[in-house]
Amino acid sequence: MSMPALFKGRLSIPVIGSPLFIISVPDLVIAQCKAGVVGSFPALNARPPELLDEWLARITEELAAYDRAHPERPSAPFAVNQIVHKSNNRLDHDMQLCAKYKVPMIISSLGAREELNQAVHGWGGIVFHDVINQKFAHKAIEKGADGLILVAAGAGGHAGTISPLAFVAETRKWFDGPIALSGAIGNGKAIRAARILGADFAYIGSAFIATKEANAVERYKEMIAGSSADDIVYSNLFTGVHGNYLKPSILAAGMDPDNLPTSDPSKMNFGTDASGERAKPKAWKEIWGSGQGIGSIDKVVPAAELIARFKKEYDEAIDPPL
Template identity: 50%
Template sequence: MALPDAFQHLALPLISAPMFLVSGPELVIEACKAGVIGTFPALNQRSSEGFEEWLQTIRSALDEFEASTGRKAAPFGVNLIVHQSNPRLQADLALCAKYQVPLIITSLGAVAELVDAVHDYGGVVFHDVINVRHAKKAASAGVDGLIAVCAGAGGHAGTLSPFALVGEIRQFFDKTVILSGCLSSGQDIATAQMLGADLAYMGTRFINTRESQAADEYKDMIVDAAAGDIVYTPEISGVPANFLRPSLVAAGLDPDNLAPKKDIDFGKELQAPKEGAKAWKTIWSAGQGVANIHDVPTVAELVQRLQDEYQAAGERFSRLSQRYGVAAGEGIAEGAAL
């Protein structure tokens, strides 16, 4: 297992995942100030000019934080959609190079030329995958990390168990592995590492922070939801993703009888009975870990809570490993004596 040098000083082995229409500069800045990697999708800004303004804002805020506190902020990252439906890819990549974005997260396409371009300015590339075939293709493109997007993750998710996907990736990939899917607590972060991941990838939990751009109604729906309220379907964006059932119903859709999607359009051409209903904007995504989310803290409060839970989980595991280690040792010794 390995972490890039820039990620060695984190307060927690955690990435606040990039979430469409949810992650903005305020969430990214506060995550980085708290010591975890903050990220956002470039397409959360409607133009490359607006994207550049966000990069300037984040860079300026983090530089000011470091100068005023003497503490180093965690790195930040940008999610780029590597797909023909994204005409801004090259322009946004050039801006990432201009502002030396430490981490690029690529989705829907692993391209060696993009990886080389990021490496040229000193950045690293993590790519999200839902199966081993995609993981091997991304590894061959030279990415620095693989994000195993497992069953139950918010947004565009896979169906594999983390026990299966992380274990199989580790058989051929010795760089950074990141685990995504239903992570909501510090104990979940510790569990991700026990499974063999280097970093945890947490999205839905950060929707319910004061600094996220999610509507209050969205946050309330997450507080009220359970795992059974998550609908996994490709019929909203053309790519299988998890959505909150109540938001589908509110849009006038039948979650159990959605019209088939022919193309990947990320929900742009969604036909919903209710006027104004739009994928991601009013039809909201979340992961199956929603039942473990009960409030809307600040990012700083959440990260402190996660640190406390992570520490408690480590101490609990240490006690258990000592107990079972001693028991196993005694059993072996008694068996040998017999």
């Protein structure tokens, strides 16, 4: 396993908070970083595009102030997620702002681009690329990514179908760099299990939806806290890419979650209109994404409290005797 120097001495537990569309905002990112996990957000969450400058300034300044006040326990680094798909007409603009603030870590999705990786390396940052299979994993490393995010079965949002046990084992046959594992990780024991499998980090998203700082409506937060793996539906209808969604939200939208049609992947669109709004916002505003690990979440709490619980469970997790 390989822990980049960027993270050493700055994490309370080996966790990256995944970038959640709409939900991940500066309040959540800052709370995560102060509590010792990597906080992240999609650049596209800042709408209109000019808002990204304000967000990056605030995150950078608040974390720097925290570090000055707590030199013995500095904050974790933060990350920005960039959608590299050709439909993202904001990518160049958003990358220029990331360069301006020397964002420590970029998480790239839906496309591996060598020039993006080179740009990030140029300002001293690192790039993790999220993948759902070995083909995309090899391509990401060939294009210069520093680390991989293995989006395994059970992950929230755009998820793969490969077992996390198989995914990590097969990747470790050829890649000795940093790996983050995503897929149904909702407690400290699961974080420990990810490490035992050979991952450096657990990549957690859905659990953070049910936090005070998350930019989600209360009904969404309560649905996360009151649902389980049986309430998750896997479909590509809503964005053109297969992902996991909460069955109750699909029912509330008047659809049958057991008989959803399929979507044409070529129609997916991550662009924005003239006002800066996403071209297809309803997919994530009305149909709510979630991974299968939410059975471990039973109430809405501040992010720091959730992370403290993760740490306690992680520290206590041991292999039971035979």
